[in-house]
Amino acid sequence: MALLEVEDLSMAFADKRLYDGASFQLNKGEHMGIVGQNGVGKSTLIKVLTGDQLPLSGSITWQRGIHVGYLDQYADIPEGMTLIDFLHTAFQELYDQNDRMTQLYTEYAETADDKLLERAGRIQEILEANNFYDIETEIERIITGLGLDDIGRDHEVAQMSGGQRSKIILAKLLLQHPDVILLDEPTNYLDVGHIAWLVDYLNDFDGAAMIISHDYDFLDQVTNCIINVAFGKIIKYRGSFKQAMRQRAEREEAQRKEYEKQQVKIEKTEKFIAKFKAGTRSKQAKSREKQLSHMDLVDPPSSNIQANFNFPYADTGSQNALVVDQLSVGYNRPLLKPVTFSVNTGEKVGFEGFNGVGKSTLIKTILGIIEAKGGEAHFSPSARVSYFSQDLEWENDRQTPLQIIQAKYEKLPQKAIRTKLAKCGLDAANAMKPIGQLSGGGQTKVKLAMMEFEPSNFLILDEPTNHLDEETKEALKDAINKFPGNAIVVSHEVSFYNGLADKVLNVEKLSLKNQ
Incomplete structure (x- = not known):
């Protein structure tokens, strides 16, 4: 029996149908990638599988008794809980058993009742069978692997950024060793280093997995099957991501040829019917008309809305666009040694380094959002900066993208805003949804669209590829490449800034290296 059987699944939001009669299975040992463009319903699918959302119709059957672990980034975490406390909750049942065993030994010391000793011994066996005495070693392995040391073991979860919170929730999920893991x-x-560790972890993981990711290099290393979500269908392919994409291309090409062949046949049949319907060959015409009405129509080749970014440029005559001199950044304490570098006019720079070393903090300090601990950062007098922050936070997440942009640019006609959103890959239906209901990719497209309403000569983008599908990433990379001005790009995806940056600033090592 399959670990998961999905049959005739249908799901829709308002007038948008995500899946219509979709069926697939997850089998033992399968590491399944879930791919598709932004907004097609990948995250919704996970929520339907976990029971967080109900489908319109269809059945979802998990094999009885299996433990399904889900990376829930919105999990409730008690106030005051630290990182290490939170990770320990992955083993709460075992800690409760250990407390009970200790209590039994205490009671035995007072009463010498052998039954208490027997019960304590049985609990001891359970703890040993579940590797209770290796828990701390396992926690340390996960902390090191995901780079949680940079956050701090005693750091309260409530005070963490969204990215830090996501990392510790992932850490807890891995510690629980579920039979099926949903990511x-x-x-x-x-x-990059921690992604490599996660790749090794998942390749050693003997359970099943379902993984949504727009990092296709990552998917290719950890999957042995793929489901593609597109145009109301969920289609499963065997093999790695690259193998699956070749199968998809072959399938789509075969469908295109079959559709075109059928359209030629339909056109010829309709001409015959029109010509002979009232003549001597009317019986043949009626017969063909009947055949046409019963024909199983091949779906036409479908295409998603494609993003096309274009950042307007404001010219500048300054030679040094940005000068950073002995800049010290941090909150309670400096995160880095003082940083010194410059960006010349037209130059594009990539920032790299382990998470937690201060890339985003450095950006915010350069922009004056965070006060510097020391040193200076100066843009040229003619610099006009356009900034993309990685946090998807809105003053009112019940407002639609159209309303948010209209409030900022009151004189802009709605048609111009709709057109801009469409060019950035957001269709009319999503432009009218509360922004909090959009996928991460949809919200990112809105933020990128807002950067296009005002000319600039210096783009600063902090992890802009989070949540974006591959086609949209390529469109964004192309737009940054074509932009005549400066750009600083922070990305954990080396493939994104390769061929884009004139030089890369390694924030951790504080060294510049030419690309």
Whole structure:
């Protein structure tokens, strides 16, 4: 029996149908990637599978008795709980058993009742069978692997950033060793080294997995099957991501040829019917008309709305666009040694380094959002900066993208805003939804669209590829490349800034290296 059987699944929001009669299985040992463009319903699918949302119709059957672990980034965490406390909750049942065993031994010391000793011994066996005495070693392994040391073991979860919170929730999930693990964009807040560790972990994981990710290099290393969500259908392919994409391309090409062949046949048949319907061959015409009405129509090749970014440029005559001199950054204490570098006019720079070393803090300090601990950062007098922050936070997440942009640019006609959103890959239906209901990719597209309403000569983008599908990433990379001005790009995806940055600033090592 399959671990999971999905049959005739249908799901829709308002007038948008996500899946219509979709069926697939997850079998033992399968590491399944879930791919598709932004907004097609990948995250919704995970929520339907976990019971967080109800489908319109269809059945979802998990094998009885299996433990399904889900990376829930919105999990409730008690106030005051620290990182290490939170990780220990992955083993709460075992800790409760250990407390009970200790209590039994205490009671035995007072009463010498052998039954208490027997019960304590049985609990001891359970703890040993579940590797209770290796828990601390396992926690340390996960902390090191995901780079949680940079956050701090005693750091309260309530005070963590969204990215830090996501990392510790992932850590707890891995510690629980479920039979099936469900991951939604697990690499978003991980740097290259920690992604490599997660790849090794998942390849050693003998359970099943379902993984949503727009990091296709990552998917290719950890999956042995793929489901593609598109145009109301969920289609499963065997093999790695690259193998699956070749199968998808072959399938789509075969469908295109079959559709075109059928359209030629339909056109010829309709001409015959029109020509002979009232003549001597009317019986043949009626017969063909009947055949046409019963024909199983091949679906036409479908295409998603494609993003096309274009950042307007404001010219500048300054030679040094940005000068950073002995800049010290941090909150309670400096995160880095003083940083010194400059960006010349037209130059594009990539920032790299482990998460937690201060890339985003450095950006915010340069922009004056966070006060510097020392040193200076100066843009040229003619610099006009356009900034993309990685946090998807809105003053009112019940407002639609159209309303948010209209409030900021009151004189802009709605048609111009709709057109801009469409060019950035957001369709009319999503432009009218509360922004809090959009996928991460949809919200990112809105933020990128807002950067296009005012000319600038210096783009600063902090992890802009989080949540974006591959086609949209390529469109964004192309737009940054074509932009005549400066750009600083922070990304954990080396493939994104390769071929884009004139030089890369390694924030951790504080060294510049030419690309």
